[in-house]
Amino acid sequence: MKKLGSALLGIIVLCGLLFLFNFNLNRNTSGAREKEKVLNIFNWGDYIDPSLVKKFERQSGYRVTIQTFDSNESMIEKIRQGGTTYDLTMPSEYMVEKMRKMNLLKPIDHRKIKNLNQIDPLFLNQSFDPKNRYSLPYFWGTLGIIYNDKFIKPNTIKHWKDLWSSKYKNAILLIDSVRDVFAISLISQNQSINTTNLNILHQAKEKLVKLTPNIKAIVADEIKMYMEQEEGYLAVDWSGEAAEMISVNPHLHYFVPEEGSNLWIDSFVIPRTAKHFDAIYKFLNFMSEPENAAQNAKYVGYSTPNRGAKKILPPKIVQQRAFYPSDQTMNHLATYRDLGAKVVEEYNDLYLEFKMARQ
């Protein structure tokens, strides 16, 4: 009993010491924060080449800290509640629109951005942020179809509507994401992926219910594993995920149906709580230098909006139609708009109904 008591006391003392140590450490860094040159980035996991960050630190003398998030929703929640000191973050387009509407962003001073002309105009002045007052494209990608050529001959599937074919019974792995699943159905019916018309939405749901016999599972990150291991041979997923799968299993192929799909753009934005503006603009300029953007694109595997970088990247990467689609396909791509809480709720309810449908 005595032993137990002293052990317990020891643990408590140790905890206290660690706490003090931590407190001291924090005080030191926060004290240093005012004097020292730092830049706080809030990024998706593994979404920037660490050696580029080191290079920036060497060149500019700023110390970069990176914290990561795993969904747009958790990111906005943290920033909305305040108390954070993030200087830059990289949300998807619909979230840029939402943050903009909630006054969570500071405008970007275009005069301080040197390489704006390097960004492909295709990705600028989008409806989620007219004139790019608040955002600067970082990476982009698409929603598309991945198949394994051992089981499906190339070019047998060309359009979204081919997924409904009875040939693919119990075969499709679907990405568990409301807007993307509805996009498949809406595009196959020639509707806008941003429709707010409830009739059209209900029709889209009915059409999705007809897809259920072909659906093997509705999952998220696991699609990568299942496709690589050939548990499934047909999936709907994002281009970046597809790039990773293909690098593991060369039998896999990705394509964007030419009739249209979602174009997503992750952009740099400056949260309201940002403090280190000098560092922010230095970093934005650094990242948009073609050479650096190309290196980053090579590391991350997503498509870069930087024209200069595209020229530097090996042709093997840039000529892949799957990740840099033809102009004709590009013209049919659309970004998601923030549809407002009411319609989003309708999407969610219908999505749940679709998931409930049994084969």
Next chain:
Amino acid sequence: MAKFKHFLVAAPYYLWIGLFVILPIGLIFIYSFHDLNGHFTLNNYLNFFKNQTYLLMAFNSLCFAIIITFISLIVAYPIAWIISKFQNSRDFLILLVIMPMWINLLLKTYAFIGIFSRNGTLNNLLASLGLGRHQFLFTDIAFILVAVYDQLPFMILPIYNSVITINHSLINASFDLGASKTQTFWRIIVPLTLPGIKSGVQAIFIPSLSLFMITRLIGGNRVITLGTAIEEHFLSTMNWGMGSTIGVILIIAMILIMLLTKESK
């Protein structure tokens, strides 16, 4: 003074219950009356009972929970009984039952993906026996199997505890008085182990109603339970009000089941 001392000793307990039981349940309750904009509303509850989706989902969850609980009971009862027969090694055998509980559920579930997948252990075995490869992953049966596997210890332990306390002279008396084996089992043994069965059922039925991770990883979201809906409302749709409403309804269901399976004295 004595009372004050008493209170002081119990203070950590009260603090714990208050902070980690009462407060969260209270918050869920309050959230359940709020809509997306944070205004007071009863719509979440109306939605639940008017919307066929949720009722169907509740029915689905109920069916799966009943199946899972029933199978667990049928599997666990003989196991508990057999373990109790090993006079010398039963502590060790119970340890074997408990041991998987020390492993994280996520790891165990991922292991099942490896077993059930098309190139997994089970299919390799079937293929080598010439029975061909079959789809196991993302089926109802796989989901039920993994759920039962996961919950089994919670059924075995209470039943085992009540089995080892049975006074064997009662069973002998039953035989002496001319009862058959079946009669003895249903009239003597089952009533004596009923408390164990009840707490086992309680421990399995409620969590089964709201399983969510297994529905996704093993069921591939082809099995939708109330748990899935809660997860979705809290993590992706951010409709905490509706998620909380489902939570409150589950809590009420739990209280009802506790009352139904309560010791009648």
